[in-house]
Amino acid sequence: xxxxxLMNKLFLLLFCHxxxxxxxxxxxxxxYVGGGIRGFKNGxxxxxxxxxxxxxxxxxxxxxxxxxxxxxxxxKVTPDGEVSVYAGSRASGFKDGPAQExxxxxxxxxxxxxxxxxxxxxxxxxxxxKITPDGQVSTYAGLGIEGYKDGKADQAMFxxxxxxxxxxxxNLYVGDFENHAxxKITPEGQVSTFVGGRKGYKDGTGExxxxxxxxxxxxDKNGNIFIVDVYNSAxxKITPSxxxxxxxxxxxxxxxxxxxxIGRLSFQSSGLSSGNGGGxxxxxxxxxxxxxGPGNVVLFVNMSTKVVKVLAGNGxxxxxxxxxxxxxxxxxxxxxxxxxxxxxxxxxxNHAxxKIEITKEKPKxxxxxxxxxxxxxxxxxxxxxxxxxxDLSTQKIIKWKTNFEGRYKxxxxxxxxxxxxxxxxxxxxxxxxxxEKEGEEVxxxxxxxxxxxxxxxxxxxxxxxxxxxxxxxxxxxxxLDKIADFLINHPNIKVQxxxxxxxxxxxxxNIRLSTQRAMAVVNYLKAKGVNGNQLSFKGFGNAKPIAxxxxxEGRALNRRIEFEIIxx
Numbered sequence: 001x002x003x004x005x006l007m008n009k010l011f012l013l014l015f016c017h018x019x020x021x022x023x024x025x026x027x028x029x030x031x032y033v034g035g036g037i038r039g040f041k042n043g044x045x046x047x048x049x050x051x052x053x054x055x056x057x058x059x060x061x062x063x064x065x066x067x068x069x070x071x072x073x074x075x076k077v078t079p080d081g082e083v084s085v086y087a088g089s090r091a092s093g094f095k096d097g098p099a100q101e102x103x104x105x106x107x108x109x110x111x112x113x114x115x116x117x118x119x120x121x122x123x124x125x126x127x128x129x130k131i132t133p134d135g136q137v138s139t140y141a142g143l144g145i146e147g148y149k150d151g152k153a154d155q156a157m158f159x160x161x162x163x164x165x166x167x168x169x170x171n172l173y174v175g176d177f178e179n180h181a182x183x184k185i186t187p188e189g190q191v192s193t194f195v196g197g198r199k200g201y202k203d204g205t206g207e208x209x210x211x212x213x214x215x216x217x218x219x220d221k222n223g224n225i226f227i228v229d230v231y232n233s234a235x236x237k238i239t240p241s242x243x244x245x246x247x248x249x250x251x252x253x254x255x256x257x258x259x260x261x262i263g264r265l266s267f268q269s270s271g272l273s274s275g276n277g278g279g280x281x282x283x284x285x286x287x288x289x290x291x292x293g294p295g296n297v298v299l300f301v302n303m304s305t306k307v308v309k310v311l312a313g314n315g316x317x318x319x320x321x322x323x324x325x326x327x328x329x330x331x332x333x334x335x336x337x338x339x340x341x342x343x344x345x346x347x348x349x350n351h352a353x354x355k356i357e358i359t360k361e362k363p364k365x366x367x368x369x370x371x372x373x374x375x376x377x378x379x380x381x382x383x384x385x386x387x388x389x390x391d392l393s394t395q396k397i398i399k400w401k402t403n404f405e406g407r408y409k410x411x412x413x414x415x416x417x418x419x420x421x422x423x424x425x426x427x428x429x430x431x432x433x434x435x436e437k438e439g440e441e442v443x444x445x446x447x448x449x450x451x452x453x454x455x456x457x458x459x460x461x462x463x464x465x466x467x468x469x470x471x472x473x474x475x476x477x478x479x480l481d482k483i484a485d486f487l488i489n490h491p492n493i494k495v496q497x498x499x500x501x502x503x504x505x506x507x508x509x510n511i512r513l514s515t516q517r518a519m520a521v522v523n524y525l526k527a528k529g530v531n532g533n534q535l536s537f538k539g540f541g542n543a544k545p546i547a548x549x550x551x552x553e554g555r556a557l558n559r560r561i562e563f564e565i566i567x568x
Contacts, residue, residue, distance in 0.1 A: 026359045027298075027311045029327035032344060033066070033077055034352030036319050040071050040090050048083035050075065053346045053353055055163070056336035057110040057118060064336065064344060065118055066353060067107040074107060074120060074131065077353070079338075086118075087131050094125045094144050102137035104129065109163035109175065109216065109334070119172060121161040128161060128174060128185065141174075141185050148179045148197075156191035158183065163217040165225060167240075173225055175214035182214060182227070182238065195244050201232045209244040211236060216279040216334060220286055228290070230277035235290065235301075248288075248301060248308070255301070258309045279334035281343065291332040291345055298332055298345060298356065312356055319350045329354065368435050369442045371409035374402050374421055377448035377458070382406025385423040385449065390478075392416045392432075412443075418478050421447045427563060428486050430461035430479040452493065456565045463521065463561045470516035472524075480521065483563070484528035491531060494567035497521045499539040502555035507541050515539025521561055536566070 031046050039049025051070030058064050064077040065086060073088030086099060093103030105124035112118050116133040119140060127142025140153060147157030161183075163175035170187040173194060181196040193207060200210030212231035219225050223240040226247065233250040248255060279291035288301040289311065297313035310325060318328030332354070334346035343356040374385040382405040390397045393415055402408045414437045422428040426449040435443055450458035460483065463476040487493060499514030499521075518537035526532050547554035 025300075027300075027324050027327075028357045028359065029312045029323070029345075030321045030355050030357070032353045032355035033064075033075075033081065033083055034347075034350070036350055036352055038070065038351045040068075042083050042085065044083065045081040048075075050351045050353070052348055052351060054334060054348065055107065055109040055121065056334045056344055056346055056353075057112045058336050058338045058344075059112045059116060059118075060339070062338045062340065064338065064353070065110055065112070066346070067110055067120065069106050069108060069123070070351075072104050072106060074104070074110075074118070079340075087135070087137055092124070094122075096129075096138045097136070099131060099135035099137055102129075102131075109161075111164050111166050111172070113166045113170065119164050119166070121164050121174065123160055123162060126158045126160065128158070128164065128172065140172075141189070141191055146178075148176075148181075150183075150192050151190070153185060153189035153191055156183075156185075162215055163228075165217045165219045167219060167223055173217060173219070175217050175227065177213055177215065177230075180210070180212050180214070182211070182217075182225070194242055195238055199231070201229075201234070203243075203245045205241075205243045211244070213277070215277040216291075218280045218282045218288075218335075220282045221284060224282075226280050226282050226288065228278045228280050235280065235288065252308060255306045255308050258307050277333065279332070279346070281335040281337060283337070289335055289343060291335050293331045293333045293348065296329045296331065298329070298335070298343075317349070319347075319352070321354075327354075366437075367441060368412050368414060368439075369409055370412040370419075370433075370435065370445055371442055372407075372444050372446040374406040374408075374423075374447050374449060376426075377450050380448075383423060383426075383449065385421055385426075385447075388420040388422070390418045390420070392418060409442075414439075419445055419447075420479075420482055421449065422482075422486075423449055426451050427456070427458045427460060427565075428482055429458075430482055432462055432475065452490075452565060452568055454565055454568060457498070457562050459560050459562050465517055465559075468513065470513070470520045472517070472520060477524075480524050481528060484525050484530050487525065487530045487534055491534065492568060493565060494534050494536070496564045496566050497525075497535065497537040498562040498564055499537070500544060500558060500560050500562060501542050502545070502558040503542050503549040507543070510541030511539050511543075513539070514541050518561065 034050045035046050038051050041049035053066050054069040055067035062079040066075040068075045071090050072092040074086045076086035077083050088104045092105040095103040104122050107120050108123045109121040118131040120129040122129045125144050126146040128140045130138050130140040142158050146159045149157040158176050159178040161174050162177040166172050172185040174183040176183045180199040182194045184192050184194040195209050196211045197207050199212045202210035211229050214227045215230045216228040225238040227236040229236045235248040237247045238244045278293045281289040286303050290299040296317050298311045300309045300311040312327045313329045314325045317330040320328035329347050330349035332345045333348045336344045345354040347354050385402050387400040414435045416434050420430045429447045450456050461479045464473045497518045499518030501510040501514045504510050522535045522537045545558045547557040
């Protein structure tokens with residue numbers, strides 16, 4: 001029994017260790033838009049064709065906007081999967097005006113503000129474009145030529161802007177990729193450097209901080225901005241006050257890699273042809289989803305437990321749908337989430353938008369098991385037996401059977417129970433047990449049954465008496481009732497009820513007390529209908545201990561009522 005308890009504890013330790021790395025969610029990857037080949041075609045779902053999709057944005061109605069970078073235009077996907085050209089055309093250029101007449105040159109990151117305006121990083125035009133809900137395209141900030149200059153929006157200059165987000169106050173924050181800076185554009189049209197401006201890797205505030213190639217931005221509900229810092233292979237965080245720190249570095253310092261598929265952040269690639277490294281998305285819980293382009297995986301970062309998991313993909317490039325690690329991507333570089341909770345991935349080299357459906361499973365409630373073995377006390381071999389388990393709070397009774405080896409294991413709810421064990425040809429046994437909510441999942445209850453034979457002796461369970469008294473507790477009546485039924489059903493069996501005490505007082509007193517207790521049991525059994533000829537009693541005092549009287553536990557075992565078969 002001690003060995004079994006030790007095994008249970010080891011199992012629990014292992015379970016707890018593994019549960020640290022478990023996540024109550026499943027990720028199912030499927031095609032959403034694009035046929036997996038480069039092209040330019042409207043249509044529904046897979047029948048539409050894209051060319052190196054990059055930036056993604058979702059509006060309040062669930063429409064998905066795609067920066068179709070290789071086709072130099074913005075595509076719109078309705079919640080039903082219908083793909084159309086929202087602004088621009090397949091021809092590159094730099095032109096404002098109505099959406100269909102406007103021209104872009106390698107559009108990338110996008111964001112939608114609360115009014116439904118879509119802001120686009122026009123990568124090769126080095127500026128930020130604005131598309132109103134009625135389809136008017138204008139240059140929001142930048143001159144159309146590369147440079148680095150703060151000031152009024154129509155005089156400011158950018159160098160390959162790659163990502164953009166908006167806050168609740170209507171400010172835009174731009175990942176100015178080759179200027180290694182985060183630029184801020186106020187609603188009044190003032191452009192300033194929020195963080196960075198020099199290539200490097202340094203935490204801090206404003207121009208004293210350094211980043212190297214900000215490729216993707218995402219803003220949380222508190223106004224914190226998360227950055228994919230490409231050349232530093234890191235995830236950085238900027239507070240609303242402008243202080244930047246490193247959240248996740250290439251060596252995953254401070255985090256646990258639970259799936260150990262790649263174990264490192266990649267992000268080394270940059271530029272139009274390679275997809276610009278990776279994307280980031282922060283959810284309402286503050287957890288992160290990361291599209292690691294060169295790593296060909298989508299990661300999930302639990303910020304509270306500091307655990308990183310590969311949500312989908314396994315590092316090998318490909319175009320395969322499926323669950324989790326079975327899926328394949330080819331340079332996934334941007335992410336967006338719609339109101340339904342679907343996550344969209346710009347799968348750059350597959351010329352497709354993939355959909356990840358996250359199914360959050362309810363945490364499994366702790367299950368409790370009652371398990372053990374019923375054996376013959378004479379040879380310690382397992383025997384088939386029946387168990388009757390009574391819930392003392394509800395009085396509900398459930399019945400189990402052991403297997404042929406005497407073993408059993410079944411689910412049981414926390415509570416206090418009386419477990420009654422019986423088998424034809426053996427004396428019955430009963431004991432009270434507790435299953436505690438904060439206790440072990442597997443509670444062990446073993447029982448040794450005594451075969452009916454002349455001279456056999458058995459303690460059949462808990463018959464507790466009040467101190468220095470022959471009055472037994474109410475809890476003992478359940479067992480005595482079972483014994484009465486057993487004797488009534490076996491009228492040829494005669495038993496002697498033996499009373500025993502611990503070392504207690506002097507032996508004469510102990511013999512009197514043990515005799516009175518044995519007699520009380522006999523009288524109760526007679527009152528329940530047992531033939532008096534089947535019963536006799538005897539008190540032994542403390543003459544026959546079965547445990548050490550020097551310990552509390554030992555004395556408790558020595559205070560017992562024993563049933564001895566004297567005839568069958």
